[in-house]
Amino acid sequence: MSAYSFDHWQQYYLAEWPAWASRWLGYRATPPPKRPEYIIWLWSFIGAFCGISLIQAVFEQAQYFIDRGVPPIIASYGATAVLIYGAIDAPLAQPRALFGGHFIGGLTGVCITKLFHLLPTEQRFQDLVWLAGSLSCALSVVFMQMTATTHPPAGATALLAAVNPEIRDLGWYYLPVILLTSTLALVVAILVNNIQRRYPVFWFQPAVSIPAPVAPDLGGPETDSIQDDSERNATKVNSADHIKMKGEVRYLMSARLIVHNVLKTSASTNVMTSAAKPLVRLLCRPPSHPTYHCPFAYECHPVYATFAPLMSDPTNIPNYPGLARSAVVNPIREDY
Template sequence: MESRHRKEPLQSHPNPYLSGEPHPNPARPHLIQKPHKPRNFLARLPPWLSHWLGYRPPSPSSPPNPKRAEYIIWLWSWIGAFCGIAVIQAVFGQADYFVRRGVPNVVASYGASAVLIYGAIESPLAQPRALIGGHFIGALVGICITKLFELLPTEERYGQLEWLAGSLSCATAIVAMQMTDTTHPPGGATALLAATSTEIRHLGWYYLPIILLTSTLVLVVALIINNIQRRYPVFWITPPKVTLVEPNAAEPVGTAEAYGEMGLSVMEGREGEESNSNSMSQVRQGGEKRKEEKKGEMSETRVVVEEVV
């Protein structure tokens, strides 16, 4: 009778990590808590294509943004600005489709964009997200506010309040760019022109596709010219995260955002327990200690970049 009611021992799940039972080895919880970090999608493209999109494979011997002589930077900045503005004027000044619709040869705000896109290519204000998003948001805000003021009874009345329409357009566009993280200074001029330029105001909503096409042309030229001896863009959507790691250290000291030659902007320390200043001081202190232990050897802080697109 006792053997009939004897309970069989429960068999353990073949994979203890998938069962509802407690973790078999609580001393190693990192096996299931470590998140998966997706790889940069540009790394999956062929090298001949990803190079012109700003991707450089990580290599300790060749940094992604090598130092160039100043005359090389000046030369390619001149070539890039010349080609970029020339392409815009060739498209809108020679194509009958745009000429018949009274589209200006070039929107003046793109002269300021050329300074950033071809001359300050590592600035966060010059990256594709800021270029395209900033100009489009500026144009959208400018057209919307202008359309509201055009509801005034006469054109003369609009002329009297044109100063107000332009001021509202520029100020609102700046806030909209800040809210969407697409700050691009020439975008404020794009919004201002929509309210104050008669030639552009008559385009109406057609101003939006003109801005998108112009931004695309400027970006395509930048991808070609800026990637010959330099690197552009630094990022497409979000800036890359940079982890400062002490040599032979198990944990990173801090996390930063990289903007090429502009330097590192430290964002957070080890698990939020240490401030950014403490993290950077630990790197320096660790370097001094290693110099004392190993005479004649130079210890440097290793920078590990996690590509984020």
């Protein structure tokens, strides 16, 4: 997916919100601290209890749903509760999988059941209900894989549409019931899971990690005099999740870049390493910031960086010797 994905811009704009507001949509400027296991157990219990209770309260107390014979809860959401309250970091527990999986499962189950209801007699349908259930579950698995919405409990959502008489009677009305149930479950997950944890990890697509390049061993008399052990150990890159750079070039678009020294080795290669005194300090700010323009910035972390190689004869940034403008202002991206 392009760097301009929904998740990228969502993170970008949430960085401008107050921390007390953005946290409820899963945004954190820095990774949340690791919690003790008993804290995780406590919030998992509270989340599952509140989520299942809210769903049953809505469908049992609202006369609108009672009149239409809607069951108090779709049984497959018990398994969903395990994921979205107890395994909140899992890709299968994120909102895209929750909504997409259950809806695809329900839609598949209803469609298959409607087709089998075209059989000449009800008895014939009852004789083949096992086939309708099997097809519903199997096809929903494939459709979820095709749409990257795999959510294991949704297999039961598809199966119930075929084999459970109470749900079969709902027909197409089963689909809005599923959407409402998923919404209620997600609201509780967002409220409970973000008190001392973080949820969701992503909304539509997980971030793509880019491995940090290994700093080259320059060698030779020109570099040996300044590359001591502390310098070599300090050089590292923490690349932005949403940016892919061609070749060996890596640039952290969403963080504070601290360059301690720029070592010129040739016309086409600059290597930034750690030295005793910093020469350059750049703050990667959102586009609205008056001091620096970076269209991909949304959070700041201190890092060291290595560039190898850059463009031949790069244009240097004024007042920042050795720092190539081509690497900072106009990075080469693979996914325009």
